[in-house]
Amino acid sequence: MSVVGYEFLRQHLGLAALPPRxxxxxxxxxxxxxxxDRVAIPATVAPSFDDPLAHLLFALKHEGTDLAILIEALGQIPASRLLAELARTPSGAYIRQACFLWEHANNANLDDAPPPSGTVTPLFDPDRYVTGPGQRNARWRVDFNGLGTLDYCATVERTDAVQAGLDADLPGRANHYAASLGGVMRDRALAWAYLHETRDSFAIEREAPSEDRARAFVALLHQAHERRPLDEDYLVDLQQATVSNAYDRAAGFRQEQNWLQGPLRGAAGITYVPPPPELVVDLMDGLMAFANHAPDEVPALVNAAIVSFGFVFIHPFMDGNGRLSRFLFHHALCRAGALQDGLILPVSVAMKKHEVEYLRTLQEFSRPVRERWKVEWLDEGRYAFDYRGDPRHGIYRYWDATEAVEFSFRMAEQALEVELRSEAEFLASYDAITRQVNERFDLRGSDLATLVLSAWDHQGKVSKRRRDQFRPRVPEAAFDFIEEVTTEALRNNL
Incomplete structure (x- = not known):
């Protein structure tokens, strides 16, 4: 199989960048x-010889923009080769893009370059990618319109799933639905959303929060609507609020290597190695700059997915990164003004129900990155880490967020159309059931609530255990009537 373009560059130049999509x-x-997973190329279209620049320009034209491969490859292509091609085609869009990126990759100028011409070209094709605001490089007549900067940039392809998510306007639909509930019902549904978002965010980490920790995380979720810009101090405050062990509370971004570990012992159990500590501040500066400026230019759910997943991939703290990453999903939506009047989408509730899919989305990035590290087991809990990737750590700087965005759209849809809507419908049904029962029977409020919830959870049946428990103060006819009206309500909700 003869590969061309980006994969040719990876193999021919021995690049550490991850394979193209x-x-x-x-x-x-x-x-x-x-x-x-393939692009079939006719032999008549492919580069006719093993020239890295020819394959690079071919890739820019036919495969899109892969910054990790481009930056690493351009570090190995001599300036003379680009200058010769530029002299041959000074108005060529792709050679101008290559020259623009070469200067960044090599931290040097192409001083002897002939004056380029041609119309201004975006680095990322807006028809193919979700893009950010263009930042013009007048010299090369190139607009950098990536989701970030040349030092930290995510890529999101406009796949069918991504475009469908953009067209669905989930935040707008969520605001409209919440407003339609009316004040009291809306407040009750949101109280449920905040509580269960907290519970399931901890449950994903295999933790059950105490009442105090749950209350603190609910308060944190409410803070998301304050739209405070991200900085290190704010994130440290958030981390301290989500971690109960005083020894795990951070004073700043981590200054030591951390890792994620599965059930296997030794180095084989290491499932992900985040960037080394000396890189964390640089990467977080890039992510925070994107988070703080994206709300005006980038679709809110795309922004939220990049900030949330980007944060957990950097893993800037030794503990609490997972919960914080899910909080940042809400923070990004709120900072963009996408959700109104305290509304949240309980995405962690949806994620908990789709944990396998969530894990698969995380592993789409973490597994190939793990292969760039040599890990040596020293003794229990101690490892030596040796990074075998490119010196610029491009795998962390330039990552493909398409899968993360697609997953986030699915979870937001589930959070609105299943979780939030189901709870609001349940609350309306609960009110109707208790009203009908109270019109016929005089029961204690707590007894009635317990019996209705029990019947709802058991397809309209009050269990024998509940009947025996409450029979001393609940007439038999009341049990039967609760079953009747609950069954009818369940049928109406189908």
Whole structure:
């Protein structure tokens, strides 16, 4: 199989960058054909010789923009090669993009370059990618319109799933639905959302919060609507509020290596190695700059997914990163003004029900990154870590957030249309059931609540255990009537 473009660069130059989403290969086809993981290239279109710059320009034209591969590859391509190509085609969009990136990759200027011409070109094709505001480089007539900066940038392809999520306007639908509930019902549904978002965010970490910790996290979720910009001090405050062990509370971003570990013993059990500590401040500066400026330019749910997943991939603290990453999802939506009047989407509730999918989305990034590290077991709880990737740590700086965004759209849809809507419908049904029962029977409020909830959870049936428990003060006819009206309510909710 003859590879071309980005995969040729990876193999030919020995790059540490992760493979492209689709590998371009020469196939007996008459036109370029794209599938899930391949781009079939006709031999007549492919570069005709093993010249890295030719393959790089081919990739920019036909495969899109992969900053991790581009920056690492351009560090190995001599300036003379780019200058010669620029002299041949001074108005070429892709050679100008390559020159623009070469200067960043090599921290040097192409001083002898002939004056480029041609119309201004975006680095990321807006028809193919979700993009940010363009920052023009007048010299190369290139607009950098990535989701971040040249030092930290996520990429989101406009896949069918991403475009469908953008078109769905989930935040707008959530605001409209919450407003339709009316004040009292809306407040009750939101109280449920805050509590269960807290419970399930901890449950994903295999923890059950105490009442005090749950109350603190609920308060934290309410703070998301304050729209405070992210900085290290604020994130430290948030971390301290979510971690109960005083020894695990941070004073700043971590200054030591951490890792995630699975059930296996020794180095084989290390499932993910975040960036080394000396890189954390730099990467967090990039992520926080994006988080603070994206709300005006980037769709809110795309912004939230990048901030949430980007944070957990950097893992800036020794503990509490998972819960904080899910809080930052809400923070990003609120900072963008996407959710009104204290509304939240209980995405952690949805994630808890789709944990396998959540883990798979995280592993889409963590597994290949783990392969760039040599880990040596020293003794129990102690390891030596040796990074075998590129010196610029491009795998952490330039990451493909497409899967994370697609997953986030699915969870937001689930949070609105299943979790929040189901709870509001339950509350309306509960009110109707208790009203009907109270019109016929004089029961204690706590007894009635327990019996209705029990019947609701058991497909309309009051269990024998509950009947025996409450029979001394609840007439038999009341049990039967509770079953009747609850069954009818359940049927109406189908």
């Amino acid at each position: 689709r590998i371009a290969v020469i196939k007996p086809v008459t036109r370029i054909e794209r599938s899930t």
